[in-house]
Amino acid sequence: MKSIYSLLFFTLFSSIIFAQDSIPDIKTSNWASWGRVSFLFNQSAFNDDWQGGGVTNISGNLGISYDMQYKRKKLSWDTKLISDFGLSQVKDQRYLRKTTDRLELNSILGNQINQSNWNYSTIFNFRSQFISGYEFFIEEETGDDGVVRTRQMRRETSGGFSPSYFQLGLGFLWKKSKNFNFNIAPATTRLITVTSNFTDVDMDNPEEVDSYTPFFGVEANKTARWEVGASFRGYTKFEVAKNIQLENIVSLYSDYLADPENIDIDYNLNLFLKVNKYISGNFEFQAIYDDNTTRGFQIRQVIGLGFKYDLGERPTKKA
Numbered sequence: 001m002k003s004i005y006s007l008l009f010f011t012l013f014s015s016i017i018f019a020q021d022s023i024p025d026i027k028t029s030n031w032a033s034w035g036r037v038s039f040l041f042n043q044s045a046f047n048d049d050w051q052g053g054g055v056t057n058i059s060g061n062l063g064i065s066y067d068m069q070y071k072r073k074k075l076s077w078d079t080k081l082i083s084d085f086g087l088s089q090v091k092d093q094r095y096l097r098k099t100t101d102r103l104e105l106n107s108i109l110g111n112q113i114n115q116s117n118w119n120y121s122t123i124f125n126f127r128s129q130f131i132s133g134y135e136f137f138i139e140e141e142t143g144d145d146g147v148v149r150t151r152q153m154r155r156e157t158s159g160g161f162s163p164s165y166f167q168l169g170l171g172f173l174w175k176k177s178k179n180f181n182f183n184i185a186p187a188t189t190r191l192i193t194v195t196s197n198f199t200d201v202d203m204d205n206p207e208e209v210d211s212y213t214p215f216f217g218v219e220a221n222k223t224a225r226w227e228v229g230a231s232f233r234g235y236t237k238f239e240v241a242k243n244i245q246l247e248n249i250v251s252l253y254s255d256y257l258a259d260p261e262n263i264d265i266d267y268n269l270n271l272f273l274k275v276n277k278y279i280s281g282n283f284e285f286q287a288i289y290d291d292n293t294t295r296g297f298q299i300r301q302v303i304g305l306g307f308k309y310d311l312g313e314r315p316t317k318k319a
Contacts, residue, residue: 035311061086217292
């Protein structure tokens with residue numbers, strides 16, 4: 001039965017990957033687009049007589065990265081979509097576990113200033129997740145026979161598209177090339193939205209009021225938080241060795257209206273290794289600091305070797 005589930009799981013995700021071939025590759029004199037689909041799959045199975053140790057498990061990660069670029073005279077428009085999603089199931093665990101869950105869209109519109117590398121710019125960012133996140137724990141319960149048993153439980157800590165971040169900023173873009181640029185937006189507005197089930201509080205119940213902690217900065221009985229501040233975003237990508245590319249993305253944000261000295265940080269490091277046309281390896285590291293969420297750094301790290309499929313070709317000329 002485990003083998004059947006594994007085959008169905010692999011077939012499902014493989015069909016999703018090959019379906020990406022239908023994504024149009026926009027190419028005119030002013031447009032260029034390129035992308036990458038990657039799939040990482042892992043499965044291990046052990047029967048009851050196996051003595052070498054190990055736990056039966058199955059996992060899969062699907063990632064899509066897609067870029068669109070428009071260039072006409074002094075006007076440029078760069079848009080990048082990043083999505084990653086993965087699940088794992090381990091024997092004797094009651095629930096599926098997320099291994100990664102990320103959805104992000106970045107778009108920058110620039111208008112070149114004279115013949116320099118500087119541009120007037122408008123930047124838009126959207127960031128969220130696909131499904132709920134959970135905190136897992138063990139709960140003890142005593143049965144009618146007096147025997148204490150343990151039960152795996154979970155508590156929802158975030159929801160599908162809850163929170164979602166929308167950011168719009170006006171400023172200046174310095175663009176040496178598509179692989180080396182940064183944007184400064186001293187006039188930026190950010191909207192954080194959540195679903196009401198995380199913020200609903202009975203105001204007539206003092207215990208609920210006292211115990212409530214703002215959910216991703218959103219106050220009780222509200223579903224959104226609006227901020228005004230300044231943002232910075234930098235991007236570099238270069239080849240460290242043949243078939244090995246290193247990408248760095250850093251985003252900073254300061255809220256003028258509340259604790260502007262507490263700067264939100266989102267740093268991504270991606271290392272891409274090309275084995276051949278269809279096989280690739282990657283290393284991802286992400287560190288987030290947002291004091292509206294937690295007082296420490298949130299760390300995410302993924303290492304994988306798997307299948308990839310390129311969507312279109314990267315332009316050879318500098319944008």
